[in-house]
Amino acid sequence: MGLVCRGYNLYSVLYICPSFVGFNLSAPFMVQPRCRGWTDRQKIQSLLATDPMVRAMSRTVLPMDWATLRRKSARQTGIHFLPGENGAPRQGLTIPVRGPSNSVWGLFIATSNESEICWAARRHELTIELAHVAHYVHKRACDIHGEGQTIDLSTITRREIEALSLVAEGKKPGEIAKLMRISNDTVKAHLDSARDKLHALNRVHAAAKALRAGLIS
Incomplete structure (x- = not known):
């Protein structure tokens, strides 16, 4: 992630996924590089958990430029934007990512201290390239979590x-x-077999993945 910051001349980058088993919006899985802009993890988690923009982005597949969103949300309250230096507005881009199932989603967030004019000049090309980065990061995170x-x-x-x-x-x-009228060993055999087939970490994870896949309701 540090390489992404330097390679694209960004202030900071962040990846969050609240939809992995054991995580949620209040405490999402987070890749938080040790770089400028993300020094207070708890504060960032608090902002993300209460920000309506995060919930809105969970239902879309389109990247959102913060400058555009600021203009659209001028009459709204509650939407947070991580401030730049001296409290000045920071440019930012939030990219939603999904897969391998629709219920597994995450957000890739990139920020910059550029002026809006400079940001606008490279926003289109940057969005395309960072979308590829975002999906790669999400895929790697899914692989790590068995998704x-x-x-x-x-x-x-x-x-x-x-x-x-x-x-x-x-x-x-x-x-x-x-309830199934079988032995404990047979139950464990069924659950262990299902866990292996679902590439789950444990039985609870297997049940969660089965639920997401529509096998159980």
Whole structure:
């Protein structure tokens, strides 16, 4: 990320993903390089969690230029823009990224201290190039969290789906065994098999991925 800053002459870059298992808008997965602009992690998380722009960007696939958004939101309140030096407006670009399933989304944010005139002169080309960077970063993050592998849903059996649905309801293996009328070892075998097929980190993660894939409801 530091290379991205230097290569594109940016003030700072940030990647967040609140949709991985165990993360949310209040505490998203965050790639926060040790560079200027992102010194207060808790403050940034607080801004992101309460910013309506973040929620709006979670529902779109189009990059948003902060200068344009500032003009559109002049009559609105609650939208945060990380300030530049001496409180002056900072130029910025927020790029939404999705995949491998639609429910897994993240945001790539780049900021600059340029004037709006200088920013406008290179904004179009920069948006195209940073969109490629954003999708690469998101793919790598998905791979790390087990979201990027190809999953053949047809290999997951009906009994494995049934066991996963009970995990999603908060049931323990012993409870699942009674409800499915099978042994504890068989329950564990179903869950372990489903976990492997879904490339999940654990049984809860497997249930969450099954839910996202529409296998359980």
